[in-house]
Amino acid sequence: xxxxxxxxxxxxxxxxxxxxxxxxxxxxxxxxxxxxxxxxxxxxxxxxxxxxxxxxxxxxxxxxxxxxxxxxxxxxxxxxxxxxxxxxxxxxxxxxxxxxxxxxxxxxxxxxxxxxxxxxxxxxxxxxxxxxxxxxxxxxxxxxxxxxxxxxxxxxxxxxxxxxxxxxxxxxxxxxxxxxxxxxxxxxxxxxxxxxxxxxxxxxxxxxxxxxxxxxxxxxxxxxxxxxxxxxxxxxxxxxxxxxxxxxxxxxxxxxxxxxxxxxxxxxxxxxxxxxxxxxxxxxxxxxxxxxxxxxxxxxxxxxxxxxxxxxxxxxxxxx
Numbered sequence: 001x002x003x004x005x006x007x008x009x010x011x012x013x014x015x016x017x018x019x020x021x022x023x024x025x026x027x028x029x030x031x032x033x034x035x036x037x038x039x040x041x042x043x044x045x046x047x048x049x050x051x052x053x054x055x056x057x058x059x060x061x062x063x064x065x066x067x068x069x070x071x072x073x074x075x076x077x078x079x080x081x082x083x084x085x086x087x088x089x090x091x092x093x094x095x096x097x098x099x100x101x102x103x104x105x106x107x108x109x110x111x112x113x114x115x116x117x118x119x120x121x122x123x124x125x126x127x128x129x130x131x132x133x134x135x136x137x138x139x140x141x142x143x144x145x146x147x148x149x150x151x152x153x154x155x156x157x158x159x160x161x162x163x164x165x166x167x168x169x170x171x172x173x174x175x176x177x178x179x180x181x182x183x184x185x186x187x188x189x190x191x192x193x194x195x196x197x198x199x200x201x202x203x204x205x206x207x208x209x210x211x212x213x214x215x216x217x218x219x220x221x222x223x224x225x226x227x228x229x230x231x232x233x234x235x236x237x238x239x240x241x242x243x244x245x246x247x248x249x250x251x252x253x254x255x256x257x258x259x260x261x262x263x264x265x266x267x268x269x270x271x272x273x274x275x276x277x278x279x280x281x282x283x284x285x286x287x288x289x290x291x292x293x294x295x296x297x298x299x300x301x302x303x304x305x306x307x308x309x310x311x312x313x314x315x316x317x318x319x320x
Contacts (some may be wrong), residue, residue, distance in 0.1 A: 016040035016085030022241035031061035037068035049098035073114040084124035147262030178306030185302040250282040
């Protein structure tokens, strides 16, 4: 059983925009946290979001919701960073990366200034690079700083497979690995429906004339999902908010859940010196253990391509 009643379970959210506030909304209803604290450079935005949330207190489990200051980092159990600049017209990806790197370093300095013992969960994009920046700048053990990675992308894959195969999503198990971005890929060797490997399931199902093409199309749809949502409504917030609750649940409840968070690799899968998404056991300590599973040759090639793209971006950042 959980020891929620014996711990503070204080979750501090940095960034009160669409993602941060939606996460707070989902977290409040989950009953996981005893205290939710919002921090934002725009204090009026943080105050408004907190006030809007507390008005719903009669409808969800008891939780203290308020705005905070950097002093609140000290006793937080989990710090979730959603803050970051949006890309402006005419601004390059590197310029945006430089801007968000500076924001991340500033936040990490404030956290270190309070001697926080929290687990740090990075959501700001590009999440893999900013997770690496936060880790290197903080000096913390590698597992204590993780990125949201491809947890949402993996959920999107499960949803699409479930719908296509007409099987409950809770019996559909699938993972997206690599960069949270255009080079991410579906690890089909790890995918199963009720324990049946996906290729064996598809070969015997009889629903598709060309099931291999259908799987390729589903993988592409996952990769493009965020672009479609942004085109439709300007930003993604609901899915990622719920994905963050899932990650925070694993931390606060000590669940030892296997999640595709972005974490630092130090020789696992033959890769070192970068953060990207691979299956890891998530506990109260963060990413406690990377599952160094056997991927197929094609999947390893895809993971290496993803790693090279991230390393190229980090190299550009370091030379500026």
